[in-house]
Amino acid sequence: MPNENETLTGISREEAINKFGTPAMINENLWYYDYPRHFYIRFPATPSISKFFIIPYYYSINEGFPFEIKAFVTYDNLKTADVTSYVRWSIADKNIIRRKGNSFFPLKEGKTEIFALYKGLISSPSHIYVKPAKKDNKIEEILLSINIFPHNPNAHQNSSIEFSAFGTFLNAKRMMVYVEDISSKVKWFVSKKGKIRENGGQTVYTYSKEIIYVFCEYKGIKSPTQKVSVQDNTYELKNRLKNIYLIPQILTADEGTTVIMKAIATYLNNRIEDVTGSLLWKIDNTAAATLIDKGQLKLKKEGITKVEGVLFNTDSFSSKIIVKKRIKPTEKESSKIKKESTVKKETINDILKNTEDMIYKLSTEKKNIKSLNITPLSKTISLGEKINFKAAAVYNDGTKTDVTNFVKWKSSNPDKVSIEKGKVTALLSGETDIKAYLGKIASNASHIIIKPPSLISISLNQENVKLHWRKTISIKATGHYTDKNTKDITALVIWHINNKNVLDEKSKGVFLAKKPGSAEVYCEHSGIKSLPVKVSVFIPPSMILKVSLLCVIILLAAAFCILYAATQAEAIKLKNIYKDSPRDAIKKLYLNARKVLNIFGLSDKNTMPPYAYAKTINNIFFIKSNMKYTIKAWKK
Template sequence: MKSKIFNFVFLLILSLFCSPISYGYQTLNSSIGKVIVDIDQEEALEKFGVPIAAYEDIWHYSAEEEFFVYFASPLSLHIYPVLCELPMFVPLEFRVFASFPNLEIKDVTSESEFLFSDYSGFITDKEGAIITKKPGDYVILAKYKGIFSNPCYLRVKEGKITKVKEEERLLAIDVLPYKPEIARTDTLEFVALGTFLNQEKNKYSVREISYGAHWFFGKDENFIRAEGRLINFHQVGKFDVFCKYNNLESYHQECEVKDASISFKQGIKHITLLPEFMSVYSGENITLKAYGTYYNNKVEDITDKVLWDINKKELLQGLGGGVFLTRSKGIVSVIARLGEVKSLPVKIVISISDEKQRDVAIMPPDFYKNKIEEIKRKDVIRQMRNDAYRLSDVFLKKDRTLSIIKIIPDYLKVNLGMEGKISALGIYSDNSQEDLTLLGEWHSSDIRIATVSGGKVSTFSTGQINANLSFHGVTSPQATVVVEPAKLVSIILNPHHSKISIKDNLTLRAEGYYTDSSLKEITHLVNWEITPSGLIKIEKGMVKPLWFGLTKVRAEYEGIKSLPVNIKVILTFEWLMGVLLKIILFMFLGIIVIFMTFYLLTISARNKLLAYFHKDPRWFIVNLYDNLKIILVVFGLGNKERLPPLSYARMVENIKSIEDNCLLRLTVKFEEAKYSHHILQGTDALVALDTYNEFLQTLFSRYNKLHLLYKYCLTLIHRIPLRLYITVNQDDAASCQTNSKML
């Protein structure tokens, strides 16, 4: 049985190397029978039951058919970094990688146990993360499934460390909305948020990178590339959505697509708090960003709305708006809360440093010289792949030579600040192929423009280079890499949320973030998207309110859109009083214009009446009396009982106690003009006019000024002239006085 097991192990390892690399549960057919691999012991017990024989890594089953279950143990374990020197109270995070027989390389940091030569020299909070607190030389090992890693040599010093300048790098990408639900016929817009670390400025930042990323969606490990972040799934089921940016893949976001339309609940569903992990120094201001996913799949920056829960307030002080002040060293957790919804906690490691230096240079001490030469030749991943490559040669025992190396692609365009990807494929004498991307040595014709390492193209300036790879004495043909100008990645609008009155103006500033980490003002270049329209207008960044309400504004340039900012136009007491004063002023001016119009019409009617004074005295007297009757109606003295003219005149004089009988005299003159046939002279018209004015003067004396003003306005509306005056010669005036006395 032992020989059978030995033969099985050899054949199994051989079949693993000859088979394509795969992950998950799979079945292999060997000369000794069926072999099941990539399964753990708990899952094997659940699926197949208790074996008839069990060895360290192999279980033997014999049910309907005989088969074996093989539990692969790692061939080697590597801890990174291998060599490091840093000052006290600086955080350090280890990563542990396991190399398996099927060439799989797996990050097993969370499953590993860490062993320290002196535990008193460190503060530990989570697996793999430490803070140095005592100077000295230390050795650290990682243990995984009974296998120990290579040693990590760590020197902690009290002095300063020469700083190695690093550019801003992307740490992680998060995709929102969180676990959205969508109808099959709808389209969903996703948002990619990148967490960046600028080590030179000691700053973490979170920016939208949706438009610069490549989007993918699918299920069951079958993914297709989307045209952009607007995705229509067309099928019912659960899909994974993710994006890639600068060769970094985001976390996958699960999206459920339903056949029928969805009735969404109101309110917020989930809060994403970024960055998820920060390592900072005391006395610094840091910024956290909270993004809310609502049930209707809307994504919003809610940093200004949430409440903050800090587990150690003596270490971290909130300043408002997502800004915090680090006060002393330690490890603190922060949670964002809105209503009943809470975010996952973020960890903040706070250290103390006089020089505020974050970049830790790898400065090996003298007694590490022999090991440094080994580390310089290859990084950890390349070393692991080379180990696996040599192991594969041992088991395969094949005699083959490398014939040619192909670079794929042989022509690559990449924007400044972004990372490109090229690969090297080795073709051997037996027509077999091998991926040499991580195994060979890359060369660049001009490292000032771009460099290539492990197939990754890092850009530094615009231009063109030639790149090739050498491996085992064979050099590939050259591939051309063209570095184009930096590409716009995202647009940031400031201020984020504003309240202005309708009489104020607001300046919006649009800044473009490019792939080379540069930030440029592009306010004069962007197009503005305003929803809803009609409340504000924007000209070259200047916001002019038009009406009250809440508006969302986006900036768009070169196909890139910013996250929306809210602008609320509010009602103020000063504006309301100003509007009321303007309304009153306009009403007053309107009344003046109206009465001026009536006044001019009244003047026109008066002139028309006086024009007949000399032309036709009879017509003048009759119309003068008719004008007076309308005035009496305005003053509430109308002839409602339809009395004869003379009786009507006596009634009015009795009501208003008029003793000089002027209305009666004018009525007599009216009847004479209307019913007699003798010729009337201008003096008759003058007597009637004088009597008319005399009566009006007596009538007006019976009213107060305010009432008289009101009646005057009514006569203007009816376009009825009141007192009438005309210029006459002295003879006519004397004759008029004589006739008046006779009457």
């Protein structure tokens, strides 16, 4: 738990919600909590990518049926964006799957994996299982995919999580795709430390702090694996809406098919809820499909539509529906199908050609392209920087269509930039012109000026530091540039300290601990700021022990001096008494001895002769003295 009025950095918004719950106040980059302590959490001004993933995670498909995969990024401000158009795809075995654009075509039976690459990040794989083309025309209901929830949950020790499985089915005879809860029908499995075992049901028990993987299997199809992070019980799992998923997440179906979807809401406390009836549904292409009821679509025309929903100001993950044109067989073909119970398969080349024809048809149907425009018209960028161009086809009726992914991009100086689907990367300093071509139609030219690489971020080599009092710390600043190079800029940046009573800057990047406390250090250069380094200054226990021992020694020495001085004074006093009156001196010594013995807890009765004995000695001394003086007087 943070200290009172402490400001935390270095954690994402999702981690903050999971650990501390909902904040009392939210600003753009600052969250405030008021219970059980008052503290703040500061986030970077520029959101960074916290997750990069692709869906579906697992997909089972028959030979000859094309499918699509979607790529998403989640930022640390909890926003999610579809980046499918900007990723690069990588297929583990290209003999099983072939790619055309963002569409994938199964070639033969087998298993492979597909990855996506985006801004230097690699996604988790999508596991693809290609099955032989079905030849039994009597099969009416087919299981397409399985999804399980909650998604990658956090859990407490000595608790349990109840998972649910939803299957997406195709009923070919009724031309219907629907989603059904099959939690009680599937076989559940858990994996711990690489060992997989079958679970007794959908409830998974968590005992110790560890990572558990959960998945299920039904009719030969495996669900995506969900990662369960078992943590200690220091934070509360709130009953707060986390994400909304639409099932199916991606689907390819014929015209005329009815699709009955489900919306599943997941909460931070791992509760799931079917919110199909509560969700505000919407689609972006009403020409391809019609929303006839909550979660129910009627596929009308060849094309692609995106389905989304909103609940309590929370957007769902989108689902993509690809509508294929339904080809009706002739009477002769129909009788042949019934007689032989076989399905005619298209070759992969036919599928690719049909896909390209569909893309061209969707872009140009019933319209003539009048011109082709690209944006931006001009741009100045730094070496290594990337910018996205857009290409729009303008038709004779005045409407426009985005054709960025379908045009051919060219540069007047190919050595200066590289172009892929409108994404321009600066390779060398200089100037160049960018154009797009759609058939014989050329776009306007965009002039690009490429300047030397510019600074995009600054990283420090320290995070949270504990520093001894009167010691120094060195912090190194590394600049990250648009050309992906890095440089030590410690001596170039301006250093800032938020508490100069605790830290003092001795030289560039070197700081001295002045007194115990905490301070934050960050640097700035060319308008770019680094994240702060928190420095906690303390006095080490060894130093405290040394100072304490020194104080004790000084006190003992002072006490000894005082005692010695008192003793000397008493000795001088006794000497004076002895000179004046020996008898009084003897008495004084006797009394002082008794005091000393009493100080050490010793009884004078056991260690000294009684006082009466001292009196007797005194009397004898007195008699002898008198006799001595009497004899002397008599002699005289």
